[in-house]
Amino acid sequence: MNKIHRKVEYALISLKHMKQKQPGQLTTVKEICRAYGCSFDATSRVLQMMVQKGLLKSEQGAQGGYLILRDLKKVSLLDLIEMVVGPISVVKCLDTGKEQCDMETRCNVIAPLAFLNEQIVNFYRGISVDHMLSVSDRKCAPFEPMALGGM
Amino acid sequence: MNKIHRKVEYALISLKHMKQKQPGQLTTVKEICRAYGCSFDATSRVLQMMVQKGLLKSEQGAQGGYLILRDLKKVSLLDLIEMVVGPISVVKCLDTGKEQCDMETRCNVIAPLAFLNEQIVNFYRGISVDHMLSVSDRKCAPFEPMALGGM
DNA sequence: GTTAAATAAGACTAAAAAAGTCTGGTTTGT
DNA sequence: ACAAACCAGACTTTTTTAGTCTTATTTAAC
Numbered sequence A, B: 001m002n003k004i005h006r007k008v009e010y011a012l013i014s015l016k017h018m019k020q021k022q023p024g025q026l027t028t029v030k031e032i033c034r035a036y037g038c039s040f041d042a043t044s045r046v047l048q049m050m051v052q053k054g055l056l057k058s059e060q061g062a063q064g065g066y067l068i069l070r071d072l073k074k075v076s077l078l079d080l081i082e083m084v085v086g087p088i089s090v091v092k093c094l095d096t097g098k099e100q101c102d103m104e105t106r107c108n109v110i111a112p113l114a115f116l117n118e119q120i121v122n123f124y125r126g127i128s129v130d131h132m133l134s135v136s137d138r139k140c141a142p143f144e145p146m147a148l149g150g151m
Numbered sequence C: 001g002t003t004a005a006a007t008a009a010g011a012c013t014a015a016a017a018a019a020g021t022c023t024g025g026t027t028t029g030t
Numbered sequence D: 001a002c003a004a005a006c007c008a009g010a011c012t013t014t015t016t017t018a019g020t021c022t023t024a025t026t027t028a029a030c
Helices: A006-019 A029-036 A040-052 A077-084 A110-125 A129-134 B006-019 B029-036 B040-052 B077-084 B110-125 B129-134 B145-149
Strands: A056-059 A065-068 B056-059 B065-068
Touching: A006 A029, A006 A040, A006 A065, A006 A077, A006 A129, A006 B110, A029 A040, A040 A056, A040 A065, A040 A077, A077 A110, A077 A129, A110 B006, A110 B110, A110 B129, A129 B110, B006 B029, B006 B040, B006 B065, B006 B077, B006 B129, B029 B040, B040 B056, B040 B065, B040 B077, B077 B110, B077 B129
Parallel strands: none
Antiparallel strands: A056 A065, B056 B065
């Protein structure tokens, strides 16, 4: 129950990887797939979607790759989800412009479901991608500040 | 994205219907299906699950039916979801006792995902079924921001 | 210029999950 | 005895998700 799309997972994996790079340094899909074992095509398409939505920038051709364009602190998980899989709706009949269900007028839970939908949207809106990706950095810290001193 | 299980929908439909009855009055599956056009078998099994989890009581035989047993104010949406579809986990590898994914050690987002999972669980825990079913008994205004003000 | 490495994008296929149906029970009031 | 209702598992269909294939296009390096 409540699985997130693999697309969102690939997006998070890629963003976390890219976040750890020097500013301006490009990342290739190949690099990500080798590092985490994810599907090339699938990951590739997710990155392309993020480019289209202005979250990433891409350099084509040899020596090309991807770059984070926006400040991840200002990108919510809702933004990311909408970028790669589309708008959130807990039931079909709440999709804007989509088909009506066959219950239509007699449905007794449409209002509660619309309410729930709104709550969920607000929930995801309240989580920043940057914050989420920073969770538990202590445990697997790549660039720990205090590492500079000793050890 | 983020569709709720039909099972949860049927559960909500049924509970809302039963909630409006006199105390002690039984409800049959047939009655619910006729009223809202949902599948008999599917609805039936959802109600049976709620009986097993102690949320409903059933009277078998002719003149039988279902009855709400617990106070819906004290039943969270999380409880309901877990009853009818099982525990929430945003990715497979967070299912307790389930398989590991093939990324295992190299996965860079397991901590963020575990964090997200916990947030979602808490989110659903914070919504009472009773409250949700009471939303907008007047009229449904799907995405109107000022809807909660109270017309 | 040619080539190799990279992104871009759509169509197609396979796998998994969800939803629904069928069958055969059991219980109980009339 | 019978009909109306719950109970429960197996099965099938449909839908969604995930992955693959193919064919561009761009650009650095040789």
